[in-house]
Amino acid sequence: MVVRTEWRFRQQSPQFSTQQRQPVSLNSRWIIGLLTAVYLLWLLVRAVSQPAWLSHLPSLLSELLRLAEIGWLATLLVLWGLVWWRGWQEEAKPLAPLTLEALYNLHPADFERYVARLFRQKGYKASVRGRSGDLGVDLVVTRQGGKRAIVQCKRYRNTIGPDIVRELYGTLMHEGVSHAFLVTTADISDSARAWAQGKPMTLIDGPTLVEIAQSLQLPPTSPPKA
Numbered sequence: 001m002v003v004r005t006e007w008r009f010r011q012q013s014p015q016f017s018t019q020q021r022q023p024v025s026l027n028s029r030w031i032i033g034l035l036t037a038v039y040l041l042w043l044l045v046r047a048v049s050q051p052a053w054l055s056h057l058p059s060l061l062s063e064l065l066r067l068a069e070i071g072w073l074a075t076l077l078v079l080w081g082l083v084w085w086r087g088w089q090e091e092a093k094p095l096a097p098l099t100l101e102a103l104y105n106l107h108p109a110d111f112e113r114y115v116a117r118l119f120r121q122k123g124y125k126a127s128v129r130g131r132s133g134d135l136g137v138d139l140v141v142t143r144q145g146g147k148r149a150i151v152q153c154k155r156y157r158n159t160i161g162p163d164i165v166r167e168l169y170g171t172l173m174h175e176g177v178s179h180a181f182l183v184t185t186a187d188i189s190d191s192a193r194a195w196a197q198g199k200p201m202t203l204i205d206g207p208t209l210v211e212i213a214q215s216l217q218l219p220p221t222s223p224p225k226a
Contacts (some may be wrong), residue, residue: 032079039072097213100206103185104157111155112138115183115209119151121216126151136171141181149179156186160205162195169199183209 046054057065098106098114106114112128116139119126124141139151152168154160165182172180178200182188185206196203204212 029083032076032083035072036076036080039076042069097210097217100185100210103206103209104155106155108153108155111185112153115139115151115153116141118209118212118216136167137175140177147179148177149181150175150177151181151183154182154184154186156184158186160184160186160188160192160203162189162192165192165196165201165203169196169201172200185209 045051054062054065103111103114109128116126116128119139119141124143126139126141129137129140136152137150138153141149141151143149150172152171154164160182168180168182179202180200181202181204183204188203188205193203
């Protein structure tokens with residue numbers, strides 16, 4: 001099956017929040033990362049270059065500098081611990097399904113993370129890989145048994161045609177994985193579905209994606225099999 005393969009659906013009617021709170025903003029992570037990089041650079045300069053002025057500092061200033069380094073390190077450990085804890089806390093919470101319009105309004109990176117969480121709730125291990133030169137691979141997911149699959153996330157409004165499906169199939173062959181998923185907010189044309197028929201591909205359009213998220217609010221089912 002090309003559509004709705006490896007997923008089970010059930011309809012439900014409660015209203016869901018259309019907003020998702022990110023555990024730690026990307027800007028915060030960049031700032032913490034920058035502070036970490038500066039700290040490591042300082043340690044490298046101190047260890048390798050061994051600036052002469054350091055050895056001429058008064059004992060009081062040397063002690064203050066040492067305390068500042070210890071405090072800096074402690075602060076970084078606390079901040080990264082907070083990032084990890086908030087991320088773990090958010091992953092442990094049930095994912096609030098989004099409406100199709102809310103999905104359209106997500107940043108592409110947020111959409112990829114949203115889809116990754118859906119896969120995790122279905123029993124997959126999922127990692128976000130989207131970056132420059134990724135050949136259209138946004139996620140890499142692993143099923144029970146170690147079989148790997150790739151996921152392409154398309155936050156589109158226009159109908160997906162067969163050209164995108166053909167490109168994804170080429171990427172599947174290049175990556176040497178067992179399956180490929182196309183997850184989009186758009187509709188998928190009949191010609192695209194026909195082209196994917198019989199191939200190790202699953203095409204998930206916008207309405208289907210919303211149904212998947214809603215179904216995951218119900219008691220979990222057994223993880224999908226290859």
